[in-house]
C-alpha cells in the first residue's frame with residue numbers, strides 16, 4: 214500500500230493485484246487466500262487439476278463472482294469495493310470462455326462491434342473499420358458477414374477473442390480457450406494468443422496445454438485445492454518444481470500425454 | 473481449515489456492513505417512494521368530482537357485507553370448475569401436442585385432427601365455445617350426454633383451453649435442441665421413449681411458466697360459465713347488484729378472483745426466476 218499526496222489510501226501499483234482472496238460455495242472454500250500480482254505486459258498462466266479453482270479465480274477478477282474475503286485491485290483501485298460499478302470494471306477487461314458464446318443471431322462483424330458501439334459509444338463506421346482490421350490481422354477478413362453457425366470451432370473461438378479485444382481491454386482473461394477444439398484447430402487459436410503477447414497485452418490464462426503454457430507464460434502459477442501452491446518462471450516450474458504436489462501434477466499430465 | 477470456521481478479515485466485515493447499510497437504504501427508498509406514489513394516486517381519485525357517486529355505488533360496505541356470503545359460496549363453484557378443468561386441459565393439450573409430433577404416415581388422420589382442433593378452438597372466442605357447448609350439447613338429446621351446467625362448463629373450458637395448452641406444449645417440445653433427439657435416437661431409443669425420457673422432461677421445465685400463465689387466465693374465465701346458468705361468483709354478484717342497483721357485489725367477486733390469482737402469479741414469477749438462475753450458471 215502506498216499513499217498519494219492527498220493521504221488517501223491507494224492500492225498497489227501492479228496492473229492487477231489479488232490480495233488474500235477467498236471464495237466459498239455452500240460453506241466450502243474453493244479459493245483459499247489467493248495472492249497474486251500481475252504487471253503490465255505480463256502473461257500469467259494458471260495450471261492445476263480440474264476443480265482446483267482456476268475458472269473461479271478468473272470469474273472473481275471479472276466480478277462475475279463476489280469474493281468472500283480479500284480484495285482485488287486493477288490499476289491500483291480496488292474493484293471488489295461494494296461501491297464500484299462492475300460494468301465499469303468489466304469494460305476494462307476482456308474475458309473469453311471455453312464455450313465461445315457468440316451471439317447466434319448476429320453476423321461476425323455485429324458480434325465484434327456490439328460492445329464498442331453500445332457500451333463505448335464508438336460510431337458504427339469506426340467500430341466496423343476497427344473490427345475489419347482485427348479480423349484481417351487474425352486471418353478472418355472474409356468472415357465478417359458470416360453468422361457464427363457457419364464457422365468452424367476454431368474460427369468461432371478466434372472471433373470470440375477478437376470480440377473481447379475490440380473494446381481495447383487493459384487485461385485479457387482466457388479460460389481454457391482451446392479445450393473445446395480439436396488439435397488441428399488449437400494451433401490457430403494459440404497463434405492468436407501468441408500475437409497478443411507480442412503486442413504487449415497483459416493476460417491471465419488457464420490451460421491444459423502444458424507445452425503452450427511453457428512457451429507463452431512469463432509466470433506460471435500452480436493451483437491446488439484453491440491454494441496458490443507454487444509460482445515461478447516456466448523454466449523453474451516445469452524443470453524444477455519445489456512442491457511435491459506440483460511435481461505430481463506435472464507427472465500425471467505427462468503420463469496422460471504418453472497414453 | 474474449512475470455510476465454515478474461517479475468521480473473516482476486518483476488510484470483509486467492513487464490506488459486509490457496507491452491503492447491509494446499502495440494502496437498508498434501498499429498502500427505505502422503495503418504501504418511501506411506494507407510499508408517496510399510492511398517496512398521490514389516492515388523492516387524485518378521491519378528489520375527482522364523480523368520486524362521491526362512485527363511492528356510493530361501488531364501495532358500499534353494507535352491500536358488500538350482504539352479498540359476501542353468497543358470492544363466496546358461488547366462488548367455490550368457480551374453484552371446483554377450475555380444479556377439475558385444469559388436469560383435463562393438461563392431458564388434452566399434451567395428447568394433441570404429441571399427436572402433432574407424430575411423423576409416420578399412418579398417423580396422418582390423427583395429426584390432421586389435432587391441427588384442425590387447435591385451429592378451430594384457438595380461433596373461436598371462449599365465450600362462444602361455452603354457449604355452443606352449454607346449449608348445443610343438451611339440444612342434441614343424445615343418450616348419456618351430460619345436461620348438468622357445471623359439467624358442460626368444464627367440457628367447454630377444457631376444449632377452449634386445451635388448444636392453447638397444446639400449442640404451449642408443442643413450442644416447448646420444439647425448443648429442445650434437435651441434437652438431444654439425435655443423441656437419444658442414436659442410443660436406440662424409439663420415438664416414444666425419446667419423447668418420454670429425453671424431450672418431455674426438458675420441455676416441461678420450459679413450459680411451466682407459460683402454462684401457469686394460461687391457468688391464471690382460466691381461473692378468471694370460469695366466470696364465463698355464468699352465461700349458461702351456473703350460479704357461481706359472478707352470477708351471485710349480478711343477482712345482488714340487480715336487486716339493489718348497487719355494484720359493490722361485483723367488487724366482492726373481483727376481490728375473490730384477485731386473491732386466487734395473486735398466489736399463482738407469484739408462483740409463476742418464482743419458477744421463472746429459478747430457471748433463470750439455473751441457466752445463468
Ligand SMILES: Nc1ncnc2c1ncn2[C@@H]1O[C@H](COP(=O)(O)OP(=O)(O)OP(=O)(O)O)[C@@H](O)[C@H]1O
Pocket residue numbers: 238243261262263264265266267268269270753
Ligand atoms: N456455481 C458453483 N456452485 C458451486 N460450486 C461451484 C460453482 N462453480 C464452481 N464450483 C466448484 O468450485 C470448484 C472450482 O471450480 P473451477 O471451475 O474454478 O475449477 P477449474 O480449476 O476451473 O477446473 P477445470 O480445470 O475443470 O475447468 C469445483 O470444485 C467446483 O465444483
Ligand SMILES: [Mg+2]
Pocket residue numbers: 267268269388389
Ligand atoms: Mg475451469
